[in-house]
Amino acid sequence: MTRVLFVTSEVHPLVRTGGLADVSASLPEALGHIGYDVTILLPGYPAAMELTRDAGALHKARLWVDSYDVNLWQTRLPGTAVTLWIVDCAQLFRRPGNPYQNAEGQPWKDNARRFQLFAKVGAKIALGKAGLSWIPEVVHCNDWQSALLPVYLELSSERPSTVFTVHNLASQGLFPQDTFQNFGLPEKSWSYDLLDLKGQLAFIKGGLVFSDRITTVSPGYAEEIQTPEFGCGLEDLLYQRRHELTGILNGIDTRAWDPENDAHLPHHYGPEDIKSKRLCRFQLRQELGLEQTDAALFCFAGRMVKGKGLDWLSDVLPALLKRGCQLAMIGAGTASQASSSEERKFEVAMDQHARDWPGQLSVTIAYDEALVHRVIAGSDLLLMPSRFEPCGLNQLYGLRYGTIPIVNRVGGLRDTVFDVSNNSGEIANGFSFDIPDAAALLSTIERALKYYESRRTWRRIQENAMTGDYSWNRSARLYSDLYQNILAERQHAIWG
Structure with missing residues (x-):
């Protein structure tokens, strides 16, 4: 040994x-x-x-x-x-x-x-x-x-x-x-x-x-x-x-991150029976004060800093919300004394957006492990427009929970998220962009929403995502x- x-x-x-x-x-x-x-x-x-x-x-x-x-x-x-x-x-x-x-x-x-x-x-x-x-x-x-x-x-x-x-x-x-x-x-x-x-x-x-x-x-x-x-x-x-x-x-720890047995979720689901994901979404909206609607619910979980693409996300947010979509954000609490003014400005901006768009945007400035699980499980799409990402874990959590990632094609994101437009139906599990700017992010979001409108196609993408092997x-x-x-x-x- x-x-x-x-x-x-x-x-x-x-x-x-x-x-x-x-x-x-x-x-x-x-x-x-x-x-x-x-x-x-x-x-x-x-x-x-x-x-x-x-x-x-x-x-x-x-x-x-x-x-x-x-x-x-x-x-x-x-x-x-x-x-x-x-x-x-x-x-x-x-x-x-x-x-x-x-x-x-x-x-x-x-x-x-x-x-x-x-x-x-x-x-x-x-x-x-x-x-x-x-x-x-x-x-x-x-x-x-x-x-x-x-x-x-x-x-x-x-x-x-x-x-x-x-x-x-x-x-x-x-x-x-x-x-x-x-x-x-x-x-x-x-x-x-x-x-x-x-x-x-x-x-x-x-x-x-x-x-x-x-x-x-x-x-x-x-x-x-x-x-x-x-x-x-x-x-x-x-x-x-x-x-x-x-x-x-x-x-990832597939015991802690398992939608069929996750203790943090109000309802459980899996790749063969995903119906209860809708119930998770309903209760998440209720918990975060978001309107109950048929529109897509996006999420972002992570540090609210430029390296995570927050400037691009902030730029595209009005267009996303004007379409009627929703966004649940949970940050790691960088608006402390430890944060720089550069970092804090994103938290302030997102707080202001949340006041401007009540019922569509929820912003939580804290790290709450249980809430992160519920946010990822209850959302339809995960935004991860990182400028660099050595590996990334959130996209793996999203994939396992049938929450389809939208990512900048860098680092580990390009090794784990395979764009629907560039891959066969057997492995396509998300959406990615190669040009590092807000316009490319918005274009990819719009492309993902077109697929979201087709229930059958979206279900196939979710199946691909949820059946991948993300264990150690x-x-x-x-x-x-x-x-x-x-x-x-x-x-x-x-x-x-």
Whole structure:
């Protein structure tokens, strides 16, 4: 049974700011189902430490790392059989709220030190220097917060194999050069080919340069990040490592997202009997104060920011509503002190639209997991005009619930949503546009509404959407193949 240490700064349901947490919960469990011995390593945030108390966690080790007192606790990820190790360093991790930002929305000033220590603890575990009997054969790191771990492992000839997954290349973990000098890393690591990115220490380059394999969360995004448009200044490095770069689509938790058994829904339905979706729509309209009508109900769920195409959506909204259509929006609450004025303006604009169009537009500025389920289940179409989308999960939720996506054809969206006009009837499951502007979005909406008017055609599209396989099963197998390949390569390198 291959041992894998899965290193992440987020895992659902303990801490979540985005899709990383969902992947970190689902992929290890899926790997366990196919025979892997996976242990998740997570910083000791307050919610994680509360779990150690409530679940009777085992104390595994006490370490002194760079003068910090660190304790390692073992428990289980809630609702699973997956082992969870928690790095308890109260001075660095026991802080309320967002794991990366303070109450004013500013990064914690010691973020570099926090995640450098996290990586160093991971390296000690991986090299058998933490006093534990369990030593991984593969270390799987995720995003910049764990990206220095492969750097520390590279210093040992007896290191395990390493994989680094990019969930969002735009988050790079950039810090001043003197940060590098305080970490005791080899001076030769400070070069543009290694950890230097335009005079700053880039944590993410540790994973991109020093890992045996790099993965991203969709094949489309793997191609895009090798280009200047999406490469965030790292496209040349990623192109150089293109033979070690793989795009593997994320899956979703098909137990939590199952319209036939979803505890958040007032009525249940499936691909063979979709009638109760109408009842979900009726009750959603009632819950949100929308008029009961035969018009199409659109939804948007996500952060109300430019990157999610909110400027395009705002531009087309009057035309959409004038047609009599409705829109249910639920945002992640970016209108807090943490949001920029650029982000807040979209929330203000949507609030104003909701006052101008009562009964047709509902706007919820908050993140409510149960309401998101009801919004997606009760809507007819899902709007996802993202400027970039490494994988995307909402379109997968929409597909599974027969809520047909309208997407910008980027990243994982182009790998999962197949336009009705360009595909055979067997796989067509949504609508997409290639020109990134409001006019293309509106044209695609109008095209989708024409199909919506034909009940028989729309039902066929819904069947295609709902019968797709969006589980982690296939993706877990692809990660398994990747692990076995690099283990074989490392074995060959050692023994010849």
